[in-house]
């Protein structure tokens with residue numbers, strides 16, 4: 550899937566609709582409220598087609614509404630990474646079974662967010678055993694309030710919860726060796742990197758959004774310094790030919806991830822002095838620390854103002870918890 554194809558479909562389409570419907574005023578900061586975004590996402594998710602692409606023998610990508618999904622075909626059935634948004638779960642499951650041609654046996658959650666674990670109940674009822682970090686399980690098991698979106702996510706029913714939790718494990722699926730490793734808090738406090746080592750493909754979950762500003766979930770202890778560290782971790786795993794499935798956006802290379810890491814580190818370095826001076830979130834947004842980066846990175850769900858808000862929120866909270 551090229552960037553152009555991605556922009557024409559799936560989340561690219563969503564991002565385009567977002568950009569077109571966004572309110573842009575003269576006052577800096579008035580495009581910085583992600584809560585307005587969340588009301589639009591639901592109806593938009595209904596319109597985006599579920600699509601698939603082959604990443605090589607026995608490995609498929611499913612993209613469209615929600616985060617990117619990987620499907621690995623193994624001798625015992627299908628192993629799937631992430632389950633998409635709840636409202637499209639049945640359609641996604643049908644697509645998984647169609648491209649994989651086998652029954653579903655296991656589901657890995659990269660983290661708890663509704664656009665990645667929203668299909669858990671439907672997938673579990675179809676026979677999947679769910680694997681995730683303990684932190685992801687505990688967030689799925691309890692009601693979550695996401696401050697920046699002013700959004701409450703109810704606790705998942707028992708069947709939708711991971712039954713196997715660990716921060717590092719290895720799965721042997723046919724000739725594929727899948728390494729799963731958690732990172733310290735970054736996008737959330739339960740992020741998992743999924744590395745298909747034999748095929749040289751990495752699913753990053755939302756530790757990486759290709760070509761666009763990412764969300765950072767401060768309410769789940771995410772913070773930008775952790776995002777930089779996580780990007781470094783993935784860069785170490787990746788070689789020049791590694792193909793990377795980002796949480797959102799088109800398929801990526803190591804260079805795409807390196808560019809994302811550079812953007813994160815740049816913004817981190819600019820926000821730190823604002824924090825040292827005791828600036829509030831609103832003051833940080835008005836300072837427009839991302840103004841020279843927005844034309845490249847601000848074309849997705851998040852404007853520079855929104856990204857500044859989530860990054861600054863996370864940084865503020867991280868400093869508080871450090872003390």
Ligand SMILES: [Zn+2]
Pocket residue numbers: 660662665736755764
């Ligand atoms: Zn996420």
